[in-house]
Amino acid sequence: MPITSPFEILNELDRRFRKNSSGLPVAKAVVDDWIGIGFAINDIPLIAKMDDVSEILPPPETIRVPGVAPWVKGLANIRGSLIPVLDMNGYLYGKSTNIRKESRILIINKLGIVAGLLVDEVYGLRRFKPEEHQKQNKEDAGSVGEYLAGTFVDQVRRWNVFSVEKLARAEQFLRVV
Secondary structure: OOOOOHHHHHHHHHHHHHHHOOOOOOOOOOOOOEEEEEEEEOOEEEEEEHHHEEEEEOOOOOEOOOOOOOOEEEEEEEOOEEEEEEEHHHHHHOOOOOOOOOOEEEEEEEOOEEEEEEEOEEEEEEEEOHHHOEOOOOOOOHHHHHHEEEEEEOOOOEEEEEOHHHHHHOHHHHOOO
């Protein structure tokens, strides 16, 4: 019996397509990569969550504030806002950062704490799969060890995960006088 009407032709095409088609792909849950900013303090490779660093700048001029800890470099005018610049080598290891052309300020805004962290060098973005995160911290990290939250390893080095949240909660960090 020949197919005569356009409706019957469409029904026959639909039947053939359904018979010969493979099913739709199964939707898999998409897992976002862990993205961070690589940097160094006291030549220790660290990485902080990208969401914890709002800006990276060359060291700005600062105005010294009397009566504060020696690791507080001073206040800097960053786009009209006064932001404290804190020397991370001075805070963690008691020796001032030797400012070089590679030195940078990481602007953080965590738990209401806005500050510029002076670091030795910034290596840029690093991307990892969340399952690559290892819980153990570097054994010989020194004072920075209490602010670490595991590691990631790539082809070049082991990155110690620096927790900006742990830093922002640290009583010693908050007490600058």
